[in-house]
Every structure is written in C-alpha cells, then in structure tokens.
Amino acid sequence: MSRKGExxxxxxxxxxxxxxxxxxxxxxxxxxxxxxxxDVQRYITRYNSIRPHSYNDYWSPVAMEKLAA
Incomplete structure (x- = not known):
C-alpha cells in the first residue's frame, strides 16, 4: 500500500x-x-480536454488546470 499522494x-x-x-x-x-x-488518440484528447469528470465538479482536467493557474 502506498501513502496518500503516492x-x-x-x-x-x-x-x-x-x-x-x-x-x-x-x-x-x-x-x-x-x-x-x-481512435484511441482521439479518446485521450477528448478525455483530457473535453470530457467532464465528476471529481473535478464536472470540469475537464485541462479546464481545471487553467482555473488553478
């Protein structure tokens, strides 16, 4: 088992x-x-740039990164 954050x-x-x-x-x-x-490359691009994630209050990872900056 790893520690929190690892x-x-x-x-x-x-x-x-x-x-x-x-x-x-x-x-x-x-x-x-x-x-x-x-096709998988298209999905990866969508997953990181467009697809909302419930963990991020339904923002994409890229959008969350821009908000944090």
Missing amino acids: CWDNAPMERFFGSLKSEWVPETGYSSEHEARV
Missing part, C-alpha cells in the same frame, strides 16, 4: 481503461491497428 496501485489506469472500453471502443472492435491507434 499512487502506486493501478486504480487510475483501471478507471481510464474501463471508461475507454465502455464509452468509446466499438463492440465489433477495430479492423486494423492503425484505426485503433487513431
């Missing part, structure tokens, strides 16, 4: 990949690796 477990990544699989990846999968890479 995240050594994989819960954040599990949360991210769970959201990716349930919200974004098509049920039929992708027809090529290139298609998957491009």
